[in-house]
Amino acid sequence: MAAADLGTAEWERSKITNQDLNLLKKLGITTKPKAVCFPSEESYPAPPMGYRVSFVDHLIRGLSTPIHPFLRGLLYVYGLQLHHLTPNSILHISIFITLCEAFLGVSPNWALWKRIFFCRRNGSPNVAYNIGGVVISIRSTADYFDVKLPDSVQGWRKRWLYIREENHGCAEDNIPPFDGAEKILRRRSWDAEATEEERTSTEALMTRIHELQNTRGKELSGIQIIVYFLKSRVQPLQARKFPLWKYTGNEDVDRLSVDLEVKDLERLVRKITSLSKKDSIPSSCRVKPYSATHALPKPVIKDLLRIGAQFVGYREYANKAEEKLAEANDRANTLAQQLEQSEKARKKAESDAIDARAEADKAKADAAGVEDLRKRLHTAETSLSDHIAAQSAREEAIRKRLTTQSRRFVARTAQEFQLDEPANDSLLDALSLLEVHGSEAREGIDQAKAGLSRLFPYFFPKKEEPATFLDLAKCFNPSEDLGLRVRHENMKVAVENTVALVAHSQQSIDWSKVGDTDQIEQSRWRSLIKAAKPNTRKILAYIGIKPSSTPSSSKPEV
Known part of the structure; x- marks a missing residue:
């Protein structure tokens, strides 16, 4: 391999x-x-x-x-x-x-x-x-x-x-x-x-x-x-x-x-x-x-003699070479004359070559400019294609979101709508359907507000009508504990009734000591509650309150 x-x-x-x-x-x-x-x-x-x-x-x-x-x-x-x-x-x-x-x-x-x-x-x-x-x-x-x-x-x-x-x-x-x-x-x-x-x-x-x-x-x-x-x-x-x-x-x-x-x-x-x-x-x-x-x-004498002897046999060749050299000189002179005659043609050819080179350079520059424009056009086309692809993806994402919102609205309101004249464009049709849902929701909100404006004064005559449903909900949810308040009211009534009964019996009681419950121990308090059960039932029955089945062992809320 x-x-x-x-x-x-x-x-x-x-x-x-x-x-x-x-x-x-x-x-x-x-x-x-x-x-x-x-x-x-x-x-x-x-x-x-x-x-x-x-x-x-x-x-x-x-x-x-x-x-x-x-x-x-x-x-x-x-x-x-x-x-x-x-x-x-x-x-x-x-x-x-x-x-x-x-x-x-x-x-x-x-x-x-x-x-x-x-x-x-x-x-x-x-x-x-x-x-x-x-x-x-x-x-x-x-x-x-x-x-x-x-x-x-x-x-x-x-x-x-x-x-x-x-x-x-x-x-x-x-x-x-x-x-x-x-x-x-x-x-x-x-x-x-x-x-x-x-x-x-x-x-x-x-x-x-x-x-x-x-x-x-x-x-x-x-x-x-x-x-x-x-x-x-x-x-x-x-x-x-x-x-x-x-x-x-x-x-x-x-x-x-x-x-x-x-x-x-x-x-x-x-x-x-x-x-x-x-x-x-x-x-x-x-x-x-x-x-x-x-x-x-330096070369030794023997080498010099050897080198010199090598040229002895070449004398005849040297003479012939001189004759050929003379002929070559004549030909050279003729060529020189021809060269002189063609000098103008050579100069013109050089001038034409310079002009042609300049034109070629200009053509190259123009070609380079065209090539640059072609590259820029290709880049622009590529960029446009990418932009169109991104836009299509974005429109598809928007259409899916609009479709999802329409489906959620239908699921909550149990209503479905059909477009009378669809545009046969998925994005525009989804948007039109969402607009219909929006109009229906706005109508429902307007009707709810109108009903609230008519009912609110009956429930809260001294309050200003709230702007939002959240503010309306706060009206029905006060900050205080209503259960505790009711218990306090009931206990107040029970105490008042008990005091009235004691006063009716004409018994002498130090009420300042009666209210001091912090000095009583928990076990003592339970025993007192247990001893008071029979009288408590009688008192509650007397004032018209049904007694609870579960006894209370806690201290009273004073």
């Missing part, structure tokens, strides 16, 4: 730490104004105008703008973008360029590169990466340096940023525009090997590489090459004014910063390689690199 390509799903919000920022500052990468732009909250790169997407781990391994022509060529030949390459791949290219310029004394060579490196897809059987989806590897048959790279660089995909695009007087130095959705397609160039002619022309360079690695006491290692370009403070992958074999030291125009402190240099070397704290970091190279103070060696 083919591996799934993650594509844009790999990108997430950039997470660059203060430690990363300090490292970029020490390396001089962020010293130029606006050289670097950091993302804000976007989770997918959207580089501003004039910027390209890069990574912190690419920059600390030798990348800078404008990019080196050799790197630009590799991206073109392999069909890649910068984010397709892993940090280890970037470091391989930096080491190769440094090796060629500083230790071989040649420009980076495509034929030599093919003898040493090839490309392969990065991923697993189930997942194919887009960010870092291509790995540059050393051929198993190549006699090359052991660079001691880490197996993987943790978290490098999250440390992305924008670097300002620059050129070195040529558009070829520009980084290809960012396209995060572009899929990686394997090309034949990934596995391209050097031709027999290329192998012959680079055999001396491969021999020199073997000597650099194996000369006793002067062995050159991949770590030494890394240390050299980090100490020189020149980014190998940057297009420079001069190659490294003309490096002038601290005053070199291509340096990005001052020398790194020893601890910072060692920490950086361990960061980009697999060396641990126990491994020592070389302070210099055992082989002196070429520079302005250590110039390239």
